Amino acid sequence: MTISADHTAPDTTSPQEAPDNALNEAVKNFGITVEDYMLPARHQIQMVDPEGRLKPRGEQGTQPGHEYPVPGDRELLAAYEQLVVGRRVNDQNSALVRQGRMAVYPSSHGQEACQVAAALCLSDGDWMFPTYRDAVAVMTRGVDPVQVMTIFRGDWHGGYDPLEAKVGIQCTPLTTQLLHAVGVAHAAKLRGEDTVVLAMCGDGATSEGDFHEALNFAAVFHLPVIFFVQNNKYAISVPLAHQSVAPSLAHKAVGYGMAGERVDGNDVVALLAVLDRAVALARGGSGPLLVEANTYRMQAHTNADDDTRYRESAEVAEWRAKDPVNRMRTYLTGRGLLDDDGEARIAAHAELVAAQLRKGLSEDVPVDPQELFRHVFSSPTPQLREQSAFLADELARDAASTDSKEAGK
């Protein structure tokens, strides 16, 4: 494959099995050049506009080789239901933080379309590697909401079983999880499994070294990884312009030899269309893809952050008008796919999840101090056994002294 005229075509006898053929096959099917395949379309893909109207085919941002069919009604209704649940979850969790029942919650309010599409595009055998802001995506994938929120409740660093859910731990160190995604995909490929892995990060994270290493490894080893970048415009307070002056984050793909695409991150229709095709391509052997979702973090980074210090309320208001949930409601209602009964049923579902969260996070889950030592290794070392006995003794003495004080009253 030749990227530019003066760039020597690489030797295709790579140590991995006939990698370029699958990519070339994908390119051939679209009838475009490798460059046109890898470079994102000139405009972001948008199917439903902020007013909830399906855009005419010619105005969806597509171009030859970058065409996307509108997902089916059933998929869109399921996505809408998850959007409503996701919004409710975000707002419920923020309320629980204000009430002191959770230490912190990085809300994806405003980014629910990205969250929902990231989960719905995958099959059961696929994997997802989320960040700390992707709780709604993890829940949409089917993980129990209370287990998801355990990381923020404060009794342990994680609450769900990554192997059972096929969802990596919600990762805090930026983009380190992208390499885990690469490894999971690599292992699956070596065993001949058709697993696709979706690896998530934000716009600020694209500055990290592991972003580069992960994309490069995935491309060199031709792995079925979809790098899904939610460009929500801020890394805590620092705007995108301080992270990158690339034409878009999706343009970074071509530098690694993979395809990139930009999509309206508040349009779940376009997101599903683009991600569904990316998953199909990756499963078919195209190698990795990079999808940039153009969205906006409507709230502060967390409750500990004050976003009035670094952005204007007018900017936030502008994005409120592009809300992903309202947009989809208008679209589905307009198409006659959603009526009051449907809305009521979905709202009830969302309330059920919110109640589940309130109950689960209000419970005072007792912590076991001895658990400190239990999972450091497969079995505790002699030193950990010593320290465990020390703590047990200390607690026993504390309890005894409390008892004697009580008795002395």
Next chain:
Amino acid sequence: MSPTITTSSEANGNVSAATARAAASAAASAEAAGPPPVTMAKALNSALFDAMRADSSVLVFGEDVGMLGGVFRITDGLTATFGDQRCFDTPLAESGIVGMAVGMAINGMRPVIEMQFDAFAYPAFEQIVSHVAKMHNRTRGTVKLPLVIRIPYGGGIGGVEHHCDSSESYYAHTAGLKVYTPATVADGYRMLREAIDSDDPVVFMEPKKMYWTKDSVDLGELRRLHDAQGEGTTAGLGSEGRAAVARPGTDATLIAYGPSVPTALAAAEAAALEGRSLEVIDVRTIVPFDDATVCESVRKTGRAVVIAEAHGFASVSSEIVARVQERCFHYLAAPIRRVTGFDVPYPAPKLEKYYLPGVDRILDAVDDLQWEN
């Protein structure tokens, strides 16, 4: 990536001379025993071969480990034998190597990865500290990471800058990592097999000056012993958490690990000529640490010197002194001494001999242990 390094063991002063003497004496005694001498490099290479043959989920990758067989040739022949899907070169990115290994281990593989040199491993530090060490704990034991990070470490090869760090203390200080370091050819084989069998992540520190150390070892017999123990049942039977008495003695204890063990043995040999009987303890696994064997020796002798190439400040050697002091205070006839590298960045080759613990410096420390006569 890696400049040419001096591989002659004659290149650097008394330490290597002592190593050579120890090796020569080992080789001499081997003639009587039978099996031909093999190098530490060969033992490690054989361990990788046997582990890959025994378990198809064992994968080897890193920089130059494929066609070249690694800059120290530890992975020599693996790609030719097992194919480029099981032993392969990666892009030059250490964080990528470790991070990908984490994902592979999550998904059922047992990666054995190579950091080309000790000081080249630092880009991977975040992956090692934030993920390799913590994954089992944060998932309450549901995700195991059976991966081995092989790191050639230490000095004594006349290496240029960034090729001779003693980085073991960083890993030993990180809760959730096991840290092995073999000091004999046989342990090179045994301990690497155990590390690969372990369900916990192991940082496997290979004393690079000992890659060419030879000893009379029957690798086939070691393989049979390993297989007899059975995969997954070596815990408690093998080297992990079990220090070795490398040389028995009665007057004082020299506590050493990895590259310092042959230096300690040479010092004990020299002390014996002066009529002093030194016991040498080879720590073998820094984590978990064998308090019992070390303390038993110190309680017996009442005197101890800890020897390590790494800087002494806030190091594995300071930890060993603290542990022994806490457990053996009333048995000690003198404060525990340390012979370590100075607290300076690793020196250039021509200054290495002043930096590294050597026989004379160890013997001086032993002389300082408040002998009564």
